[in-house]
Amino acid sequence: MTVADHYHLGDDAADVLREVGNIGAGHAATALSKLLHQSVEMQVPQVELIPFDEIADVVGGPESIVACVYLKVTGDLTGNMFLIQSLDSAKQLTGQILPDKMPVEVLDELELSALGEMGNILTASYLTSLTDFTKLKMYPSIPYISIDMAQAILTVGLLSDAPLGDYALVIHTTIHIISAMERAHIFLLPDPGEELVLLHALGVASE
């Protein structure tokens, strides 16, 4: 059974969704840059149908330990936002936000809170720009944080019994503060079928 049997994403649709990622992540990167007065670099977004088993490979493999901020998205479009980075990267980022604080080996409560707030700000910028663009209302939940195996965490965005052949549509990009941070991944995973809502709103109704 192949992906095409279940689901088809045309080139036009992929282009539009890539632009969605571009706008969203672009605004998120700008927000991060303004907040920290630092240059932030962003990669061209990718739109892919990824088998469940391979999603964690994007961030280093199923068992790689990552720091993740997760926000559930509800409203006209439902889905999942993830800000995922290595533990080192998360420490570098919180170090930028809390410059006067002594770094610790394990992220403490204050640093976790700062990390969550960072996820909040980036996601809010991302979604607000999408709402401006699509007129679809999207509401992020509060940020939820986990530091653990990548696959164990990412599963939360894959929990649907829609018969899509166990592939997920992933709009992802990476951003990083040029001087002081490894790449952080920003993922938007629309719930299965919800990408059609996006495509309709943008005038690319696929059959």
Next chain:
Amino acid sequence: MIYKVGMADAKVARDGDSLRTLGLGSCVGVTLYDELTKIGGMAHIMLPTSNTDKEVNLAKFANTGVPLLLNMMLELGAAKARIKAKMAGGAQMFANAHGLEVIRVGPRNIEAVQEALGKLNIPIVASAVGGNYGRTIELDCQTGKLGIRTAQFGESVI
């Protein structure tokens, strides 16, 4: 040889082989083992029940994946009366997220797997479920022992 069991996947193996699945979060890894023939099976369950009539991946759901795994064991020559189960996973990865429906899927998966095993009269001899951390598990078909690896709490064997 170590066989990899993917997400929403089920596999069986014989003496000398192992079955492994990586990064269980809210998912439940359920294993079946026949001590005499040393046939083992593992399924990586993602959701409690299938709510659709459409063709789905049976291994993805507890109510369909557990019977599927049992049948695969029997086809390989295991005897139902000897089969015992172990299970691991079913975590809530985001500890503070009690209000969120998707977060509660871990405990619901645990219950659904227990229920499915109960219906088939398969005893659960060991389990390592719940908590808020991920697990990688490996079933050794020679011994029936289930190794569990975590990021925060080291390794254990049940």
